[in-house]
Amino acid sequence: MTTLAATAGAASAFPKAFSIGNRQQKVIGVGLIGVNGMGWANLNSILKVSGVQCTALCDVDANVLAKRADELKSRGITPKLYAKHEDLLADPNVDAVIIATPDHWHCLQLVDACAAGKDVYVEKPLGNSIAECNAMVAAATKYGRVVQVGQWQRSQxxxxxxxxxxxxxxxxxxxxxxxxxxxxxxxxxxxxxxxxxxxxxxxxxxxxxxxxxxxxxxxxxxxxxxxxxxxxxxxxxxxxxxxxxxxxxxxxxxxxxxxxxxxxxxxxxxxxxxxxxxxxxxxxxxxxxxxxxxxxxxxxxxxxxxxxxxxxxxxxxxxxxxxxxxxxxxxxxxxxxxxxSQDNGLDMHTANFIEVVRSGRLEALNAPITAGAHIANFSQMGNIAYRTGEKIYWDAKKQRFTSNAANKLLAADYRNGYRIPAV
Incomplete structure (x- = not known):
């Protein structure tokens, strides 16, 4: 399993500055999972990039799903609609997905997306626990997928x-x-x-x-x-x-x-x-x-x-x-x-994602999954210290805290037959 120490390196450096080009390549079909709020903003931003089209939408709220479908239809865009993310991921017209669901769903959907051969733009925070973030890094690595985390200030x-x-x-x-x-x-x-x-x-x-x-x-x-x-x-x-x-x-x-x-x-x-x-x-x-x-x-x-x-x-x-x-x-x-500030960080960030989807140059990502995992884990440490009421210490060698109470919060408490993926 990927560890906190292994994800740390990408937190301290940027790739070279990114500029948008006019490369003529195949149209990239994008599916959006979680169509409300920031997911909708991400989709509208990514559609500004040449050669990208929305091919699918997915949400558990049929009301919001219908609303967004109507808004896209008024612009001449008619994506397929899905209630379950697994069905969207099986769509051959989806090359990349935006995951903008509540945090507790990010891990399952990202791992499924990587296994399905899709590249991923995932909202921040990457996961809702340290164990989830580590599983997601492992999945992106195992399946060789492009994953950009929605920390768009990295593109400003x-x-x-x-x-x-x-x-x-x-x-x-x-x-x-x-x-x-x-x-x-x-x-x-x-x-x-x-x-x-x-x-x-x-x-x-x-x-x-x-x-x-x-x-x-x-x-x-x-x-x-x-x-x-x-x-x-x-x-x-x-x-x-x-x-x-x-x-x-x-x-x-x-x-x-x-x-x-x-x-x-x-x-x-x-x-x-x-x-x-x-x-x-x-x-x-x-x-x-x-x-x-x-x-x-x-x-x-x-x-x-x-x-x-x-x-x-x-x-x-x-x-x-x-x-x-x-x-x-x-x-x-x-x-x-x-x-x-002189630029639009979100637009630069989604364009950077599409450029890397086309080029396959993972080193050019402005917010790669390793960086997103590290800062999500770092922030989770703050919450763990608050929830335990203790001053906590991280044992880098063991990849655990020295506190039993803190270690109980390393992984989210999955219920209803779900498990944190073992990648």
Whole structure:
């Protein structure tokens, strides 16, 4: 099985900058599994690439599936429709798939897709547990498939430029890296009663390997990410984006220890399970990485609601999706005014995926599965520290924590006859 250590190397480097060409090759048929939200955004982005067509859609919610099919039909696109991902994967007109289902389904669908000979663009976070991520890396390797993880900031030039500046040494010794997501638009999730699933929804299929429980609207569609059965809250939802660059900037891989504290401080009585307020500290040999998140607040560090700050002896570089700047420490260095983003990261990312599908040059992927697995596992470590209430330590040789309580959370708890694939 692929280990956390084995996935670490890709976290610290980018391939060469990517540019879109006009290569004339066969039309690539793309199928979308999970047609709501980010899946729909991914599909519309990938359809901007020349020589790509949507040949299939799949969703357990027939209502959303019909809605998206009608929207595509109005644009002259008529994909086949499926309720089960296995049927879509058997379609010979599907060359590549986008997986944008809730996190707890990613592993099963990606492994199935690789075994079926499909290339994959999978939403982040890659998996919902360390064991799942390792299984997915093993599947992509075994079947030789192209897998791009949806961490699209890796395709934005200004993030690359910011990392180059960090690596230049101009900030001096960096002792602390902060990464954060303060999301003011995320409000309280009111408690709602259980009830029947909406007509047209295959709820048993939606649950898949998760624990059997009555349908509740709070756990469905977008809100699934606030419940441990299906996802990891903001720690994995946004952490994989921002912490990814913390590691890239520091050329870092696996921490010595992790500790976390927080809770439901903003909305203690609402329906969500994951913490709305969290601070996580990752200890390395001579620096620390600190993660913060807060629902319902936009006033994050450096007046940004998300970002990464590299705090050096001479100055601090701050980067987010809008751009990057350097704030000097007194007179120790010159300021760098805000360098704004100039490109569309999602469009560059999906185009990069299609280019590699055509070329087969896995080294040209901007967010290969090894990088996606490493940062998903890194973020999962933060959640494991929070859920155990312990300062936890990773044993790289044994690929386990030194804590029994932490080790119990290495793998997602699969139910209903499902198993984490043994690849």
């Amino acid at each position: 030039q200004h993030f690359r430029d910011a990392m180059d500046f960090v690596h230049s040494g101009k900030l001096g010794k960096i002792r602390l890296v902060k990464a954060w997501a303060y999301q003011g638009w995320m409000k309280s999730i009111p408690v709602k009663p259980d009830g029947p699933a909406p007509d047209g929804v295959d709820y048993t299929r939606w649950l898949g390997p998760a624990k059997q429980r009555p349908f509740n609207p709070n756990r469905f569609h977008f809100e699934f990410r606030w419940f441990w059965d299906y996802a990891g809250g903001l720690m994995t939802d946004w952490g994989v984006h921002m912490l990814d660059f913390a590691l890239i900037g520091m050329n870092a891989t696996t921490p010595r220890s992790i500790m976390a504290t927080g809770g439901k401080f903003a909305f203690p009585d609402d329906a969500a399970e994951t913490p709305d307020t969290l601070t996580t500290v990752y200890e390395f040999d001579d620096f620390t990485v600190q993660w913060e998140h807060a629902n319902g607040i936009d006033g994050g560090p450096y007046r940004r609601n998300h970002g990464v700050a590299f705090i050096g002896n001479y100055g601090t570089l701050v980067v987010d999706r809008a751009g990057w700047e350097v704030i000097p420490e007194g007179q120790r260095m010159e300021a760098v005014p805000l360098r704004k």
